[in-house]
Amino acid sequence: MKTFRLSLYTLFIFTSIFMLLLPPQAESGGEGKLVYYVPVEQAVERGLLAFMERSFEQAAEEGADHIVLEVDTPGGFVDAAGRIASLMNNTDIPITAFVVNEALSAGAYISLMADNIVMMPGTDMGSAAVVDGSGNAADTKSQSVWLARMQDAAEKNDRDPQFALAMADPGINLPEYRAGEGELLTFNAREAFEENYAEAIASNREELLEYLGLENAIEREMEVSFAEQIARFVTHPIIIPILLSIGSLGLVLELYSPGFGIPGFMGLGALFLFFFGHMVAGFAGWEAFILFGAGVVLLVIEILVPGFGIFGALGIGAIIASLVLGSADTMTVLTSIMIATVVAITAMILLFKYVGFKGPMKRFVLSESTNTEEGYVSSETRKDLVGTLGEALTVLRPSGTALIDNERLDVVSEGGYIEQGRKVKVISTSGSRIVVREMDDDLADDGS
Template sequence: MRVNRWGKRWLAPLLAWFAVVVSLSSFAGPAAAEAGPAVYVVPVESTIEQGLQSYLERAYKDAEEAEAERIILVISTPGGRVDSAEQIGKLIRESDVPTTVFVEDMAVSAGTYIALNAEHIVMKPNSMIGAAAVVDGSGTLIDNPKTISYWTTKMTEAAKLNGRNPNIAAKMVDVNVVLDEKTDGIAKGKGEILSLGAEDALKVGYADHIAGSVDETLQWLKLGDRNVIHFEMTAAEKLARWLVQPAVMTILLILGIAGLAIELLVPGFGVPGIVGLAAFILYFFGHYVAGFAGLEAVVLFVVGIVLLILEIFVPSFGILGTLGSLSLVGGVVMAAPDAVKALVSLALAFVIAIVIIFWFAKRNNKRGVWNRFILRDALTAEEGYIPAPSLDWLAGKSGVTLTPLRPAGTVEIDGERFDVVTAGEFIQAGKTVKVVKVEGVRVVVREEV
């Protein structure tokens, strides 16, 4: 009966979790706007990562379905992930709707690459573009020749798309490139990364116009009379962008693994299970809304949870547990955009979660599921049990065998009969023996010579 109650307790939350992930995904955004000549204004703000990529994919799809005349990307970003920038650049190039970039504040690093893929670049006074050197997660400049060569090639090819000087794009990446005033329109020696203000960018062809606002940009494009659709990120997408960040993703995995494991091993608290379930809901919700996870990943994860629960109550010699663990790992990895990074995050989360589980189980060792298999009642007189009398006082005593010892038999010591054994030898009745060892109620004797 306890098993059924426990199963019901977890079945409802699991089904609810599955429903929540599916239902929340319906808030990904509005349907396509009404058809007609329109201009889509799409903000590109903050760090460039997978969540932004998914949002822009939805924006471009919506604009194409609405047969929009142009998309204006309003960029204000310090850069971000190179791989996401590449995918966004590809999205711009392959779209049927032409793109104009309006640099509102700065389009540096990966933001520069996105801008170079657009048909036009319009910059706001005092805005900046460039400084596209490759850095690691801590902001340290990467000097790996292969990495620099790869990103330089990507930048120069993007510059060539609309007839911009590729040398300037290369200087934005590689400190070893030298620019000449006569041939490149600007001078820059070795050891420096190039960034351009609005005026300099206009001078060297990296800006097509300087405008103070999106409205001025529309007037310059002769689209001032068009219907303007401001395409904003939904609340779900904003949350998803935060949830798919590597650090947040790892924390969610730690909370999810530790919470569910504690609830399974030390049941009765409720809170760890709720926290663990909520963490996994947020993990899959973020990746689902960001466009990385499909329902198959969610289903695989739920199957893994069910198999692990069954392993506790159904003897399977570890088969259910193994299959459940594989399903969990498969679901987490399938939901992530990068399988290798997901495995690294999962491994790190698992190690930290093990420490948390061990600490929690140690502090609550009397409540663990393992206590069902351990007899902890002490057979003491206080508990009503009658303990066997101690025979330690027989040690060193001598007596006479009443029966042959083969090797067990009976001896008389101080007028009392005791069951004894020898170390293996045979002793006839009527012989004098001495007690050489007492172990509880086991008395060992040997014949006295």
Template sequence: MRKMIGKFILFILFLTIFSIPFAQTSASGDKVYHVKIDDAVEKGLYAYLKRSFKEAEDAGAKTIILEIDTLGGHTDAAGQIGQLMDNSDLEIIAYINYRAISAGALIALYSDKIYMSPNGVIGSSGVITADGNAANEKAQSMWKAEMINAAESKGRNSEFALAMADADFEMPKYRAGKGEFLTLTAKEAADPEVKYSDGTVSSFNELLKVTRLSDAEIISTKVSFAEGIARFITHPIVVPILLSIAGLGLVVELYSPGFGVPGTMAISSLALFFFGHLIAGLAGYETLILFGIGVILIILEIFLPGGIAGTLGAIAVVVSIILAGGNPMYMAYSVLVAIAVAVIGMVIIMKFFGKRLHLLNKMVLMDATDTESGYVSNVNRTELLGKKAKTITPLRPAGTIDLDGERIDVVSQGSYIDKGKHVIIVKVEGSRIVVRESEEKGENE
């Protein structure tokens, strides 16, 4: 009995000792970072992913899972994210939980493995400008090359990536005819001929089971407050709105007494714009310095004549905003939208508020000088009408008359009048006094 008990204890110890190494090499000691991409692809997202990748590497994680559901966004931001992924030593798994469209497709293609939900789609990656039209040939060519590089970097067939970005590259089998971008369903992407998906999973937990990461420590990263602001501010739709609020606020402030809500809104909008782009890594301190110089020059314009300081200041402000955005063409479009909104606002204010303007009245002459308002350029001597005088110079037709010892410059009614002739004043129009020759000798001889 004692021998049996001893053998049993030895057996337990044997299992305990040999189970320790297996426990150490199992996935339970691994860390997996879970990062969601569930909004537009913009520069703020790049800043967030850059921090998440660094945290994962510093924590000793081996795998990072990107859960993707996006309709795309800025191609330059997607390119930066792709380079971030390509330079990382982490195993990157993309889980397309519904959509990886446009820039989202590029991010997915830079992943080592791609899994999709049953209703997931990937593709439709043509470059569209801010106004909804196709980008120019140069931008299209660059984007096609990036899509091809993304696919080839992970050993995938680049023809499908090209069909996603080029509407002229036909793939009728996958509903990509002439003028259509390729979009693959989960089933099509998992086709052995395509191999753009390593499998279809119905949930994140199922993904962990399929990838043998169920026992790993899952660390879900969250967007920080500053990153959240940056992502919101750098959104393609928010940027022109923010700049429009700033422009309209400054215009309204010109017409308002003192400094009030419109000016505060304008300054707040510009502060948010630069703060968000600074956090996203787009705006450097040089853009802030340039903006500050522009503001100072505009303020100096109030005290300096000529308009040079104000013009240079306005140029500096516009250039600083364009440089802060990372994409000069898109930022130029946003600035034009803001200027258009400001001009429309100015026209409306001038039309409906008229002379009740404040600061602009100091900058623009709003009043007209007319007789009804009491303004005259010369004294209108109507009391001279009918008076008789004598010419002291010939009138050809202009000349001088003598009226009771007062020399007066006059013009004749059209004919020549010689010196020493008697005339009568027939019309007075400000400084213009008209006379005609008198046939009778008057009291003024």
């Protein structure tokens, strides 16, 4: 019996040692793994880049095992797409682009930069021509750079680059995919899967995770904060000139309004949104705010204490510098400033024509006049002479000299030629101006 117990004890020890020496078994179905969902929605611009930077940073801090980009975008701006691509390249976390509606233009490029592409049924990817701010085809240099980027993105994951090039170059003819001459290639989900431009087709997140082998993973969804929503809106290149135009128009209207009212708050509010959005997006710092505040103070000094335009010029320069310093793209903000300047000048011309000078603008313009109603006269008006008869001492053509009430005076005829020696009658006086009219001798003798 003692020998049997010893044998069992020995077997237990050896079994325990054997179990400890076995390699750890992988957790089934991705259990314990962490998946981050990051929405890539609306236009691709710098605001989206700032949101994705925060998302990737948070995913890395929490030890995420996979990032899923849920793509639904019509495209956007090349520079923002390029920076997002760099962000994706610089992370060690595997990335899957999950196309939930459309991945067009810059959205297609971002999807191609992911490690995997999974598309929902009925979704599209492609149509990635690069255009300028007016919607026209970009110049040859920009086109060449964009085509190179699309090709590199395709080759990154061993995809046939001709399809990526056909998405961006209408000169590539692929009629089997509705991409005839002059048309851009756009894949639907089935076509993308057949040409290895999508690794799988999934109807929902569950099917996506099943394909990735992460069906039991912990899911975490990133959400765009309210501040980031504002930032994405106000940093859009189309919105920037509108904001600056509203800002300049509001401040111009305030110059014509007594006190500080709605136009002033409208102008300052638009400029505050510009700086707030760019600060949230990470483009502007407190130095831009401080410089803008200094510019406003200098303009107020110019209004209250005229300094021959020195304070005004410095203030305008400080405001322009703050806008450039706080922007993501210098050319965009300079163009926006030019548009806002045109709007402000137009508003000032219209207000000057139809409203006149009111409010603080009255400080810049001399509006008082030296008229008789205000008690100003250039010389004494001889109203006592009106109706008095006299004689032209010189020829009046129409001005000359007349003897009126035994006093030699400079006079002007009513409009006609009056010979010397003719009888005249004073009909009006205004300051030193005495107007006379020729009288017939008979009427003069009668004293009429």
